[in-house]
Amino acid sequence: MISENKQxxxxxxxxxxxxxxxxxxxxxxxxxxMIGFIIIIIMxxxxxxxxxxxxxxxxxxxxxxxxxxxxxxxxxxxDALGRDMLTRLLYGARISLTVGFxxxxxxxxxxxxxxxxxGYYGGKIDGLIMRxxxxxxxxxxxxxxxxxxxxxxxxxxxxxxxxxxxxxxxLARIVRAEILSLREREFMExxxxxxxxxxxxxxxxxxxxxxxxxxxxxxxxxxxxxxxESALSFLGLGVAxxxxxxxxxxxxxQNQYVxxxxxxxxxxxxxxxxxxxxxLNLLGDGLRDALDPRLKQ
Amino acid sequence: MGKYIVRRLLQQIPILIGxxxxxxxxxxxxxxxxxxxxYSDPNMTVEQLEALxxxxxxxxxxxxxxxxxxxxxxxxxxxxxxxxxxPVSELIGERVWAxxxxxxxSLILSLIIAVPxxxxxxTKQYSIFDYAGTIxxxxxxxIPVFFFALLLIKWFGIDIxxxxxxxxVTPGRPLSFTTNFPDIFKHSILPLTVLGxxxxxxxxxxxxxxxxxxxxxxxxxxxxxKGLKEKVVIYKHALRNALIPVITLLGFSLPxxxxxxxxxxxxxxxxxxxxLQYQAVLQxxxxxxxxxxxxxxxxxxLGNLLADISYAFVDPRIRLD
Numbered sequence: 001m002i003s004e005n006k007q008x009x010x011x012x013x014x015x016x017x018x019x020x021x022x023x024x025x026x027x028x029x030x031x032x033x034m035i036g037f038i039i040i041i042i043m044x045x046x047x048x049x050x051x052x053x054x055x056x057x058x059x060x061x062x063x064x065x066x067x068x069x070x071x072x073x074x075x076x077x078x079d080a081l082g083r084d085m086l087t088r089l090l091y092g093a094r095i096s097l098t099v100g101f102x103x104x105x106x107x108x109x110x111x112x113x114x115x116x117x118x119g120y121y122g123g124k125i126d127g128l129i130m131r132x133x134x135x136x137x138x139x140x141x142x143x144x145x146x147x148x149x150x151x152x153x154x155x156x157x158x159x160x161x162x163x164x165x166x167x168x169x170x171l172a173r174i175v176r177a178e179i180l181s182l183r184e185r186e187f188m189e190x191x192x193x194x195x196x197x198x199x200x201x202x203x204x205x206x207x208x209x210x211x212x213x214x215x216x217x218x219x220x221x222x223x224x225x226x227x228x229e230s231a232l233s234f235l236g237l238g239v240a241x242x243x244x245x246x247x248x249x250x251x252x253x254q255n256q257y258v259x260x261x262x263x264x265x266x267x268x269x270x271x272x273x274x275x276x277x278x279x280l281n282l283l284g285d286g287l288r289d290a291l292d293p294r295l296k297q
Numbered sequence: 298m299g300k301y302i303v304r305r306l307l308q309q310i311p312i313l314i315g316x317x318x319x320x321x322x323x324x325x326x327x328x329x330x331x332x333x334x335x336y337s338d339p340n341m342t343v344e345q346l347e348a349l350x351x352x353x354x355x356x357x358x359x360x361x362x363x364x365x366x367x368x369x370x371x372x373x374x375x376x377x378x379x380x381x382x383x384p385v386s387e388l389i390g391e392r393v394w395a396x397x398x399x400x401x402x403s404l405i406l407s408l409i410i411a412v413p414x415x416x417x418x419x420t421k422q423y424s425i426f427d428y429a430g431t432i433x434x435x436x437x438x439x440i441p442v443f444f445f446a447l448l449l450i451k452w453f454g455i456d457i458x459x460x461x462x463x464x465x466v467t468p469g470r471p472l473s474f475t476t477n478f479p480d481i482f483k484h485s486i487l488p489l490t491v492l493g494x495x496x497x498x499x500x501x502x503x504x505x506x507x508x509x510x511x512x513x514x515x516x517x518x519x520x521x522x523k524g525l526k527e528k529v530v531i532y533k534h535a536l537r538n539a540l541i542p543v544i545t546l547l548g549f550s551l552p553x554x555x556x557x558x559x560x561x562x563x564x565x566x567x568x569x570x571x572x573l574q575y576q577a578v579l580q581x582x583x584x585x586x587x588x589x590x591x592x593x594x595x596x597x598x599l600g601n602l603l604a605d606i607s608y609a610f611v612d613p614r615i616r617l618d
């Protein structure tokens with residue numbers, strides 16, 4: 001009797017695939033998405049292990065070696081202060097990726113909490129939260145981001161805060177819409193019949209079911225956050241030097257001489273942003289297709 | 298329809314009030330007082346300072362200041378710029394045309410590029426053309442606008458000197474579309490390319506996925522089975538419905554372009570709103586920053602409204618109530 005049960009259980013385990021596994025299996029077959037995924041992993045590893053990948057200090061000035069072209073000692077040359085460009089590119093990855101991931105993480109948390117509450121409770125709370133979301137959503141993004149940062153001062157934390165506070169309505173709407181439809185499903189009736197608390201119902205039963213669409217939106221959101229951070233830092237309103245970010249490394253290219261004659265001082269960080277954002281978008285697209293195969297037949 | 302428009306218009310009012318309160322509070326966080334430069338002036342007496350505070354309404358409480366601001370705004374008075382000593386509304390009025398020109402023309406450019414490629418991509422799904430188009434669109438939405446602008450400036454402006462790289466006119470010539478158009482056009486080629494191509498990516502993805510959805514519908518199969526030519530089926534029957542979401546995106550896009558042109562304007566030194574805003578930020582000109590943000594927020598709301606209305610207008614399936 002017991003062994004029969006066990007056999008049944010084993011049979012179940014071999015045939016039932018979790019939704020996450022199913023999504024991963026579909027994603028694996030999408031070559032472009034996998035290329036994006038691998039590039040992001042490589043970029044992240046390069047950022048994490050930056051100190052071990054380069055013999056130079058991040059801000060080590062070497063005036064005798066300023067503006068050096070790429071050579072065997074400095075693979076990507078040096079900047080006007082003789083700092084090694086490859087080193088700064090690697091450390092810049094730390095800042096740019098951190099801002100992208102943390103800002104999006106923050107945004108997801110705010111979006112999930114407010115969207116979850118609005119979707120589950122409905123009624124007046126829903127109305128209030130969604131009207132607030134409307135207000136935030138109609139703020140002109142870049143000018144407001146510039147204004148916020150200008151008032152609060154350029155720093156990596158202000159940057160993350162601004163990106164999160166301006167970005168949450170989209171996510172809140174997604175979570176709310178999903179919860180509105182999930183709330184009416186049978187398994188929620190079962191949960192109610194079991195007398196489970198509201199908090200547990202939301203956290204353990206509803207939110208896990210919204211995760212797939214949240215992850216898709218967050219992946220594309222990270223790409224957007226990296227783009228905005230780089231643009232603001234480029235304008236001198238984001239991450240302040242000497243801390244390198246991919247965006248503020250391009251600030252020098254506003255000088256025409258640098259733009260014309262020293263490609264190694266601005267093209268590598270520019271392409272780094274481009275490639276990273278593109279990889280994130282590829283992965284995001286792949287995840288969406290894996291989540292909703294209807295769109296890709 | 299008229300009723301629907303009026304109702305949607307009224308719904309925007311509380312949102313606008315929310316936006317203005319939010320913006321006003323942000324500016325309250327700003328360090329220092331607008332009169333900081335006077336406070337540190339040893340020649341100013343306490344009475345003079347108080348008179349100044351009174352003149353600018355700074356002796357009132359914050360909510361009172363807010364009510365004053367809104368009252369003036371409704372009358373079209375957005376305050377006076379600290380640095381330029383000109384009414385904010387006048388400054389916006391002077392600069393808005395350059396931004397509008399760049400945003401509008403690049404939007405049209407985006408559509409001209411994006412819609413045909415999107416349609417062909419969808420009808421020939423998984424062909425080489427589709428892959429090339431998809432990757433092109435992906436590059437468009439992934440490249441940082443400022444980096445793309447710098448590349449174009451280097452290649453076409455500095456290296457081979459084909460196009461001017463800053464300003465909207467040659468210095469000394471008038472900024473007038475009627476008398477000096479060729480000059481303005483030459484100056485706008487690079488900025489328009491930047492905004493047009495990056496914008497095309499988004500529209501292309503939208504057109505493609507919308508078209509993919511439509512061509513799988515039953516009425517398209519019916520049209521084919523009637524023996525209609527494939528061209529007629531695609532461009533007459535399918536495209537019409539596929540473009541409905543694209544039209545909506547259009548309404549949302551103009552305000553986004555307006556505020557998104559900031560970076561392009563700064564890099565190409567174009568005399569638009571974005572450049573004005575950047576100047577205001579660098580000089581901590583708060584009334585000007587507030588005015589521009591408020592203007593853009595109103596514009597965004599109108600754009601969203603336009604999107605809704607045009608959506609209802611082109612798609613009779615939409616129920617208005």
